[in-house]
Each structure stands twice: as C-alpha cells, then as structure tokens.
Amino acid sequence: MKLVIYGTDTCKDCVDAKALLDAKGIRYLFLEFSDSIGNLKRFLKIRDTNPMFDAVKEKGGVGVPLFVLEDGTMTFDVNEVISKIENA
Template identity: 55%
Template sequence: MKVVMYGTKACPDCVEAEEILKEKGIQYLYMEFSDNIGYLKRFLTLRDTNPIFDEVKENHWVGVPCFQFQDGSLSLDIDEVVKRAEEEA
C-alpha cells in the first residue's frame, strides 16, 4: 500500500505520524507543504471540499496529518492507515 500524507514538519502530530509510517514500513509520499505552495493548494482543495474536515474547520484546526489512499479516500487517523496497510499485506 502507498499512501499520500499531507502535513508539515512544524506539526508534532505530523512528525509522529511520519515516524510511525517509517517504523511500520508503509510506503508514503509526504506532501510537506510548509515550503511548497503547490502542496498546500492541493491540501486546501481537499480540506475545503471533503466533509471529513467539517469538525476540523468548525474547531479552527488545520487538519493534518491527512492521509489519502490510492482509492482517493481520506483519513485523519494514523491508526487507520496502519490497519489498512496490515490488511493489505
């Protein structure tokens, strides 16, 4: 399984999630957007158009780390990423 992770190294939750991905051997592409406006625009498009972010926006949170699976579905939960990776292994 390969997953896309949106986030920033300035976020402790993103740093922890990346460590877990590495530790579990899960392939991922990190769309680190703190210094890449293109990645930030891609993330904001997801955030502004997907209901998974409704609570995030209501609470004025950023919504990272965010994970996008190969089928296009999204998750904000690293445990779900690990579970899906284990199921596919």
C-alpha cells in the first residue's frame, strides 16, 4: 500500500513518525514542504479544503504529519497508518 506523508523535518512529530515507519520497514514518500513551495502548495490545498483540519487550525496547529494512503484515507495518526498497512 502506497503512503505519502506531508510534513517537515523541523517537526518533532514528523521525525518521530518517520523513525517509527522506518523501524517497521514501511516505505513512504515524504513530501517535505519547508524547502519546496510545490509541496507546500499541495499540502495547503488539502488543508484549506478538508474539514478534518478545522479543529487543528482552531488550535493554531499546522496539521502535520499528514498521512495519505493510496485508498484516499487521510489521518494524523501514525499508528492508524501502521495498522492499516500491516493488515492490508
């Protein structure tokens, strides 16, 4: 199952999630947006149009890491991602 992660290496949660996925041997494409305007625009298009980000934005958060599975599932929870991939 393909996995895309939107985030930045300056985010501790993103770094920790990548380390956990690496330890489990789960492959992913990490779209770093602190050094790529294109990746940032792709992330903002999702964030600004998806209601799953409303609570995050209300609290002043960014909403990363954002995990996107090939079936379209989006989540902020790395453990949910691991469970879905390991049980696929």
